[in-house]
Amino acid sequence: MAAITLAIIGLQRMGTSFGLAVKRYMKTPNVEHQFTIIGSDESVDAVRAAHKSEAIDQEARTPAAAVAKADLVILATRYGLYDDLYQAISSSLKAGVVILDLSALKQRAIARADKYLPRDSDGHPLAYMVGATPIINPLLLNDPGDTTESARADLFDKGTMILSPSVSARGEAIQLAADFSELLGMSVHFTEPAEHDGMVASIEGLPLLTALAVFRTLRKNNTWDDLRRLGNPPFAISTLGLEQITAQDALALFDGNRDRAAQALEALINTLDEVRDVLMADDPLLLGEAFEDAINQRAEWQHLRRQNTWDTRTAIKPTEDISIGGVMSGRFLGRFLRPGADKGSDKNG
Secondary structure (H helix, E strand, O other), rough: EEEEEEEOOOOOHHHHHHHHHHHHHHHHOOOOOOOOOEEOOHHHHHHHHHHHOOOEEOOOOOOOHOOOOOEEEEEEEHHHHHHHHHHHHHHHHOEHHHHHHOOHHHHHHHHHHHOOOOEEEOOOOOEEEOOOOOOOEEOOOOOOOOOOHHHHOOOOOOOOOEEEEOOOOOOOHHHHHHHHHHHHOOEEEEEEHHHHHHHHHHHHHHHHHHHHHHHHHOOOOOOHHHHHHOHHHHHHOHHHHHOOHHHHHHHHHOOOHHHHHHHHHHHHHHHHHHHHHHOOOOOOHHHHHHHHOOOOOOOHHHHHHOOOOOOOOOOOOOOOOOOOOOOOOOOOOOOHHOOOOOOOOOOOO
16 A cells, blocks of 8 residues: 655645545545645645645645655645745655646746756756646536635546646656546546647636626726626626636736737637627527527537546657656656555665
8 A cells, every 4th residue: 555645735625625535535445545635825724724624634834844745746826826836845845756736827837847846966857747737526617616615525526637748747747647636536638738728718818807807897887886786696706706816816827828818818809799799780689599509509518518528538649758658667656546556665765
């Protein structure tokens, strides 16, 4: 049985849910692995709440202290903290550690890893980062909670882990990330980092920019003093993204990805022009048809998303350094996370 130390940096909904999911896994019959979970967050209250919920076993006062003994690290903090976070933990990471970076932009994550993660005297990496994006349980799509208290052990059930490794990523590190994801009940899908960031600009960036535009439009309206009294769920839900992000995090989401976000926004502007034309058309049935079409297509998307039967385990084109099916190096835990793998001691430390 493998004993694994997992550090989780960031204990809001996502990070705490990872802890709860791992704890639930350890309660299953004939469990293969035992995890010790160490947690850290910028909020002391979040750390205490995560500990109280038993999502973590130990509290760490700093990220550096949290990762010092870790075999696997999950970075699930606010987008705007990642640059400082890498600098804070780099000197404390032990050799062979694998980092799952959940930040929004994987090209920036790769650049951070190249810049800050430790190397030996020959320039070889001593720590290995794999970009990861959890796609949550389809039954929880309409639950917008983002706090420690809203964490759930089933957040990743029937979900998907999108892995976006660099072309030079070690195969063993990628294998560990995939095995860990599947251990929690997630399927695995691979995307190129640039492709991932382009999709994020649309699927995450566009709703946030829309929330910004909706709020600014109404806030600048001459009748805002009266309008604000009428705020009901439609307005609150449409601008919810502004409640769940800081200005620093929003900047981190778009910085380095502005061209792609601008393209998505331009497409939305064109669509808004079409919607305005439909709204102002002499034929009143056109508006109803437009809504009916969108309602039906969204229902189709939601049905497919709830089934979550997309293609999984899309192959990575092999390179000299990537070997998903290869023999696991003794410096990684990948072989411990594979069913039926050798459970002997790690002679290479």
